[in-house]
Amino acid sequence: MNHLYYGDNLEVLRKYIRDESVDLCYIDPPFNSKRNYNQIYNNIGTEDKAQAQAFVDTWEWNSIAEEGYCQILDNYQGKFTSQSIALILGLKEVLGKGSLLAYLTSIILRVVEIHRVLKLTGSFYLHCDPTSSHYLKLIIDSVFCPNGGNFLNEIVWCYRGGGTPKKDFGRRHDVILRYSKTSQYFFYTNEIRIPYQAEGIGRKDASMWGKHKGTNKIYKPNPLGKVPEDWWLINSLNANDPERLGYPTQKPEALLERIIKASSNQGDVILDAYCGCGTTVAVSQKLNRQWIGIDITYQSISLILKRLEDSHGSEVLSQIQLAGIPKDMKSAVALANRQDDRIRKEFEKWAILTYSNNRAIINNKKGADRGIDGLAYFLEEGEGHRKIVLQVKSGNVSSRDIRDLHGTMVRENAVLSVFITLKKPTSEMVREANSCGVYHHKVMGRSYQCLQIVTIEDILQNNKRLDIPLNLEVLKSAERKSDNSEQLSLFNEAI
Secondary structure (H helix, E strand, O other): OEEEEEOOHHHHHHHHOOOOOEEEEEEOOOOOOOEEEEEEOOOOOOOOOOEEEEEEEOOOOOHHHHHHHHHHHOOHHHOOOHHHHHHHHHHHHHHOOOHHHHHHHHHHHHHHHHHHHEEEEEEEEEEEOOOOHHHHHHHHHHHHHHHOOEEEEEEEEEOOOOOOOOOOOOOOEEEEEEEEOOOOOOOOHHHOOEOOOHHHOOOOOOOOOEEOOOOOOEEOOOOOOEOOOOEEEOOOOOOOOOOOOOOOOOOOHHHHHHHHHHHOOOOOEEEEOOOOOOHHHHHHHHOOOEEEEEEOOHHHHHHHHHHHHHHHOHHHHHHEEEEOOOOOHHHHHHHHOOOOHHHOOHHHHHHHHHHOOOOOEEOOOOOOOOOOOEEEEEEEOOOEEEEEEEEEEOOOOOHHHHHHHHHHHHHOOOOEEEEEEOOOOOHHHHHHHHOOOEEEEOOOOEEEEOEEEEEHHHHHHOOOOOOOOOOOOOEEOOOOOOOOOOOOOEEOOOO
């Protein structure tokens, strides 16, 4: 059974992932780039591009960072090496309690848990860029090496594309740090061999023999090819790539295939604690590995589920154990009341994506949302695309909210609107919604209330969903694969 967790990966790792249960862990955490990353949807007509914030890669020293820092210094549950404690103390003296230390504190807390859950034969790959790679290597060294682990490679992933800076060399590589938990790690060289002429480097043809310099030893090329060096020329995904999802930091499947094939076998357990758009999950599924994915945003969870379903059919969903997603009113209320700024809009995202079967657009533009939390579109005969406005409220509600939403619907030239509420609507709210009239769907041959009120209880207990066929999808379906391989579904542009 594969596992997909919605929540903070530190909490998930500590509570749900057993000691020495993972064969390979790959993570591609935020790089502390001081940027906000947006997810892009399919372009709808002449509307502006729609983008929803996928994650924030801007860190600050706050109560969360302070708590994590204290856990390290206090050696929480005896998990931290003396080297890790000394390192974080030294970094505090050098960096101060600011953005970078907050980021590094977050990473060290999670690397300690990743080390715990790895099998003795397990491997760990951390994907980063030159922004913080030098600090991150020190952190992983302090966790793995005192416990019998080994630093194995600094892999440089080289790629092409992008513009040319005026006062810098072009930045065209990421760094992947590779570690083993012990010297007993597995490495499957024959699974990753490449042609001798691969990656643009001149080599002798594989059919030629030669002598090692200064010896009489005959060199005979392996018929399967060579083992890749520690720099990999693998193309990044361009805007028109069929794998492209519109997710801001998406990595190519070829990159993950090489890592997974090198350090795991069929049936092994692969962990990605920052699974984002799910490339590690997708490649693990294709290569017949078991997998565990964790992400803190519901956009990622919904995208991964649809990506797998599009590629492998709905039956694949029965092989996934979901955790952290609200299944009752108590857990929905808990999600709505989370105080963490990193997941401020998660309740809205979950409600909209669940109600729309992952087919709505999340509105997360900077500043006021102008009464719009989400949008969906459908095609109407002779009318082109028609708009549905969605709004979510987790607090107290009144008839004024309904009047405001109706005004928003008119302003946005939408034909339908949906008011999703955690609390039960008043009778006055219901009367106000009923007074907004009905919309007759020509193709469906039925009428819909122009302003509908949907409760979270309806969604959870009665499985209520948006029942209008959204012919105009904001998600491009992934290509269906009959051989258990997969191609990505694709978020690309709207609002």
